Amino acid sequence: MPLDLAAIRAAHERIRSYIKRTPVLTSTRLDEASGTSLFFKCENFQKAGAFKARGATNAVFSLDDATAQRGIATHSSGNHGTALARAAKLRGIPAHIVMPSNSAKVKVRAVESYGARIVFCEPTQAAREAACADVIAKTGATLIHSFENEDVMSGQGTATVELLEDVSNVDLMLCPVGGGGLLSGTAVAAKSMRPQIKVIAVEPENADDAAQSFRAGRLIRTEKKFTIADGLRTNVGTPNFAIIQRYVDDIVTVSEEAIIMAMRTIWETTKIIIEPSAAVPYAAITEDKIDIGGKRVGIILTGGNVDLDKLPWMGIRDQKSEDGVGS
Amino acid sequence: MPLDLAAIRAAHERIRSYIKRTPVLTSTRLDEASGTSLFFKCENFQKAGAFKARGATNAVFSLDDATAQRGIATHSSGNHGTALARAAKLRGIPAHIVMPSNSAKVKVRAVESYGARIVFCEPTQAAREAACADVIAKTGATLIHSFENEDVMSGQGTATVELLEDVSNVDLMLCPVGGGGLLSGTAVAAKSMRPQIKVIAVEPENADDAAQSFRAGRLIRTEKKFTIADGLRTNVGTPNFAIIQRYVDDIVTVSEEAIIMAMRTIWETTKIIIEPSAAVPYAAITEDKIDIGGKRVGIILTGGNVDLDKLPWMGIRDQKSEDGVGS
Numbered sequence: 001m002p003l004d005l006a007a008i009r010a011a012h013e014r015i016r017s018y019i020k021r022t023p024v025l026t027s028t029r030l031d032e033a034s035g036t037s038l039f040f041k042c043e044n045f046q047k048a049g050a051f052k053a054r055g056a057t058n059a060v061f062s063l064d065d066a067t068a069q070r071g072i073a074t075h076s077s078g079n080h081g082t083a084l085a086r087a088a089k090l091r092g093i094p095a096h097i098v099m100p101s102n103s104a105k106v107k108v109r110a111v112e113s114y115g116a117r118i119v120f121c122e123p124t125q126a127a128r129e130a131a132c133a134d135v136i137a138k139t140g141a142t143l144i145h146s147f148e149n150e151d152v153m154s155g156q157g158t159a160t161v162e163l164l165e166d167v168s169n170v171d172l173m174l175c176p177v178g179g180g181g182l183l184s185g186t187a188v189a190a191k192s193m194r195p196q197i198k199v200i201a202v203e204p205e206n207a208d209d210a211a212q213s214f215r216a217g218r219l220i221r222t223e224k225k226f227t228i229a230d231g232l233r234t235n236v237g238t239p240n241f242a243i244i245q246r247y248v249d250d251i252v253t254v255s256e257e258a259i260i261m262a263m264r265t266i267w268e269t270t271k272i273i274i275e276p277s278a279a280v281p282y283a284a285i286t287e288d289k290i291d292i293g294g295k296r297v298g299i300i301l302t303g304g305n306v307d308l309d310k311l312p313w314m315g316i317r318d319q320k321s322e323d324g325v326g327s
Numbered sequence: 328m329p330l331d332l333a334a335i336r337a338a339h340e341r342i343r344s345y346i347k348r349t350p351v352l353t354s355t356r357l358d359e360a361s362g363t364s365l366f367f368k369c370e371n372f373q374k375a376g377a378f379k380a381r382g383a384t385n386a387v388f389s390l391d392d393a394t395a396q397r398g399i400a401t402h403s404s405g406n407h408g409t410a411l412a413r414a415a416k417l418r419g420i421p422a423h424i425v426m427p428s429n430s431a432k433v434k435v436r437a438v439e440s441y442g443a444r445i446v447f448c449e450p451t452q453a454a455r456e457a458a459c460a461d462v463i464a465k466t467g468a469t470l471i472h473s474f475e476n477e478d479v480m481s482g483q484g485t486a487t488v489e490l491l492e493d494v495s496n497v498d499l500m501l502c503p504v505g506g507g508g509l510l511s512g513t514a515v516a517a518k519s520m521r522p523q524i525k526v527i528a529v530e531p532e533n534a535d536d537a538a539q540s541f542r543a544g545r546l547i548r549t550e551k552k553f554t555i556a557d558g559l560r561t562n563v564g565t566p567n568f569a570i571i572q573r574y575v576d577d578i579v580t581v582s583e584e585a586i587i588m589a590m591r592t593i594w595e596t597t598k599i600i601i602e603p604s605a606a607v608p609y610a611a612i613t614e615d616k617i618d619i620g621g622k623r624v625g626i627i628l629t630g631g632n633v634d635l636d637k638l639p640w641m642g643i644r645d646q647k648s649e650d651g652v653g654s
Contacts, residue, residue, distance in 0.1 A: 023350070044598045264635060271371045271600040271631035304598035308591060313635065 003150050003184060003243060005192035008157035011058040015155060018057045018090055019047055022159070024166050025301075029269050034285050036292045039170065040266075041163045044274050044304025048082045048110070051159050051182060051302050052146070056083035058155030059144045060091050068093050071141035075121075075128040077103045078231060079303055080146035085116035096141055098131045100124075104307060147181030148237040157185025163298050164193050171295040174281035176302060177201040177210045177251060178232035180240025186300060187247035198249045202284040204229045205253035210236040214244065214251045228312045229259055231277035231302060252290060258283035260312045266301075276312060278302040330477050330511060330570060332519035335484035338385040342482060345384045345417055346374055349486070351493050352628075356596050361612050363619045366497065367593075368490040371601050371631025375409045375437070378486050378509060378629050379473070383410035385482030386471045387418050395420050398468035402448075402455035404430045405558060406630055407473035412443035423468055425458045427451075431634060474508030475564040484512025490625050491520050498622040501608035503629060504528040504537045504578060505559035507567025513627060514574035525576045529611040531556045532580035537563040541571065541578045555639045556586055558604035558629060579617060585610035587639045593628075603639060605629040 025040040043051035060072060071094030074084050081097040088095035095116035099108065100123035111118055121131035136143055144152065159182075164170060173190045177183045187199045203211050204227035212220045219241050227233055236244070244251075254262075263279035265286070266272065278301040284290050285297075352367040370378035387399060398421030401411050408424040415422035422443035426435065427450035438445055448458035463470055471479065486509075491497060500517045504510045514526045530538050531554035539547045546568050554560055563571070571578075581589075590606035592613070593599070605628040611617050612624075 049598065267600060267635060271376065273594060273598040273600060308594060308638070308640070311635070311638070 003153050003157075003188050005189060007150070007154040008161060008185060008189050011054075011151070011154040012158040012161055014061050015054060015057040015158065018061075018087070019053050020045060021162055022046055024163060025270060025272065027270050030265075030282075034292065036285075036294060037296045039163065039167045039296065039298045040270070041159055041298065041300050042272065043159055044272060044278060044301050046303070048079065048086050049303050049305040050079035050083065050275075051156055051300065052079040052083035053086065054158050055149075055152035055155030055181060055185070056080060056144065057087040057090070058158075059149055059151040060084065060087035060093070062151045063142060067142055071096060071139055072144050073132055073135045073139070073141040074098070074144050074146060075132040076146055078107060079305055082107065082110040082114070084144055085111045085114035088116060089114045094139070094141065096135045096139060098128055098135065100128065106305075106307060147179030147184075148239055149181075150239070153181050153184040153240070153243070155185070156182045157189040159300055160186045160189035160298070161193070163300070164190065167296070167298060169296055170194065170197060170298045172198045172200065172290075172292065173298045174284065174290070175199065175201050175300050176229070176232055176277050176280040177203050177236065177244070178207075178277070179234045180210065180236040180244055182300065182302065183248065184240045184243040188243065191247050199247060200284075200290055201244070201248055201251040202281045202289070203251055203253050204232055204259060204280060205255055207233050208253045210241070210244070211251040211253050213241060214248070217245070227259075228256055229277040229280055231275065232280065252284050254280060254283040254287055254289060258287045262286055264313050272301075273304045273306060274301050275303045275306050278304070330480050330484075330515050332516060334477070334481040335488060335512060335516050338381075338478070338481040339485040339488055341388050342381060342384040342485065345388075345414070346380050347372060348489055349373055351490060352597060352599065354597050357592075361619065363621060364623045366490065366494045366623065366625045367597070368486055368625065368627045369599065370486055371599060371605060371628050373630070375406065375413050376630050376632040377406035377410065377602075378483055378627065379406040379410035380413065381485050382476075382479035382482035382508060382512070383407060383471065384414040384417070385485075386476055386478040387411065387414035387420070389478045390469060394469055398423060398466055399471050400459055400462045400466070400468040401425065401471050401473060402459040403473055405434060406632060409434065409437040409441070411471055412438045412441035415443060416441045421466070421468065423462045423466060425455055425462065427455065433632075433634060474506030474511075475566055476508075477566070480508050480511040480567070480570070482512070483509045484516040486627055487513045487516035487625070488520070490627070491517065494623070494625060496623055497521065497524060497625045499525045499527065499617075499619065500625045501611065501617070502526065502528055502627050503556070503559055503604050503607040504530050504563065504571070505534070505604070506561045507537065507563040507571055509627065509629065510575065511567045511570040515570065518574050526574060527617055528571070528575055528578040529608045529616070530578055530580050531559055531586060531607060532582055534560050535580045537568070537571070538578040538580050540568060541575070544572070554586075555583055556604040556607055558602065559607065579611050581607060581610040581614055581616065585614045589613055591640050599628075600631045600633060601628050602630045602633050605631070
């Protein structure tokens with residue numbers, strides 16, 4: 001199904017009973033600190049802890065019965081694997097999740113908790129893809145890629161549909177970009193529902209292939225440095241980039257330090273738990289990367305799955321944490 | 328004003344425009360883990376980060392104009408001081424907050440942020456009371472005690488009014504007890520609105536003076552051991568205990584380990600930030616201290632002001648954290 005508003009609305013109907021309609025949070029303090037009105041779409045409260053439940057559920061429930069019965073497969077070290085395991089359980093079909101052998105235990109347990117079969121592989125992209133291809137060859141399962149899949153993109157767009165239904169007159173949507181699944185759905189939904197809206201994507205400067213590609217007008221693969229925003233380490237997908245070129249107004253980048261401080265500020269100020277990737281758009285505001293003065297700004301908080309034993313500001317010097325906006 | 332439902336409803340009208348009507352959160356996972364239906368009243372999202380905003384605001388706005396103009400005073404190392412500073416700022420009157428010299432910087436900054444005058448003192452109860460008496464003698468300010476004050480208790484009861492308006496057929500209310508301000512308001516509101524409801528208080532076993540007093544039928548002062556639930560370290564107040572004896576059905580105690588694990592489980596499962604004191608009622612469920620099977624249980628999550636540099640499970644052995652209910 002081509003990615004358009006009709007597909008996104010159809011996805012919304014399809015998944016409505018399996019996902020949460022998450023709340024939109026506002027904060028007087030963050031509005032005062034930023035001189036604008038921020039509307040945070042809380043996908044950290046989504047089922048399985050991230051927006052990924054939307055796209056995964058839509059993809060699984062879009063399969064015809066015969067195809068579905070053969071099961072689904074993916075490779076994922078993160079939220080998509082969990083979301084897909086959950087969706088498969090809801091539909092009562094087998095799920096094969098290829099995970100790198102160094103995956104966080106909490107992620108492995110989450111996938112297991114939904115009864116999926118886990119296939120461990122070496123922690124390289126090539127090994128992941130090979131293991132996934134092998135599973136598909138042996139089982140006849142359908143690959144559901146975490147972002148290069150139009151049903152996944154349509155599902156991710158439903159978060160923006162809800163946000164724009166709940167909040168009037170949004171001027172600007174901010175969205176992190178990794179593979180571009182969320183960004184594709186967000187941009188198509190936002191521009192289709194409200195053509196005057198601006199859509200700006202935000203990317204860690206340590207993984208800025210999307211920003212470089214956007215400026216160059218062609219896909220550029222970059223060598224990645226480490227980013228704490230683990231959901232955004234991947235390169236942007238090919239179909240996603242085509243959509244981004246058409247619908248997205250700009251892509252800006254943020255520093256690691258700004259991501260960590262933004263995450264901490266949101267925790268301290270709003271008392272909700274978000275993962276580092278979810279803090280990336282707010283980091284762009286604190287780093288003055290976007291002209292937001294007086295605008296009404298929608299922000300997708302992508303998820304809340306965090307290792308509570310290793311918070312990213314542990315080890316950052318006290319002085320820095322004491323200068324946080326919301327503290 | 329005597330503490331009854333009329334006083335609590337009047338408090339609600341008085342403070343309505345200054346506080347948040349906080350949401351009630353539910354969790355399929357926690358319901359499954361506990362075999363019951365839990366309704367969490369999210370006072371961690373309250374203004375100034377804790378239910379204390381309710382009582383402090385009611386007390387400040389209950390003063391007549393002439394009295395109010397002379398200002399208000401209290402001694403507090405925690406949320407009450409912040410809440411009172413905020414309420415005084417809203418009414419435009421002076422606030423004098425006596426704080427122990429070893430108060431957490433984040434608390435000092437929070438009080439300062441509302442423009443209150445801070446008077447530091449030695450970190451003993453006697454020094455706090457002496458410093459507060461001195462401020463009052465010099466300024467004519469009115470003491471607003473953090474729990475031995477009926478306007479404060481009435482204000483705290485408004486959280487339960489909202490919970491019972493939003494959730495039908497609650498069988499049981501769980502509430503932590505320290506000084507007993509929240510518990511007094513909670514018990515009077517709950518029993519007055521719904522006489523068949525049970526009200527059970529939960530206290531850290533390391534600070535179990537209320538539980539001992541309740542069993543003995545008279546106020547007992549205990550020597551306190553350390554508890555991570557810093558909001559509950561204080562002895563129960565005299566007027567509070569009289570109300571507790573009349574309206575509360577039982578007081579149970581929980582271990583430090585259960586408090587820490589309950590806090591972590593709530594963070595991981597619901598993606599909200601609560602302080603240790605707020606986790607005490609859920610700890611009683613995990614320790615099987617209360618017969619909750621199949622009941623509809625209301626729980627006040629008291630607040631979300633936490634030092635994000637020092638989370639209580641840091642240092643707890645990995646094995647323990649991996650056995651948490653919600654992980």
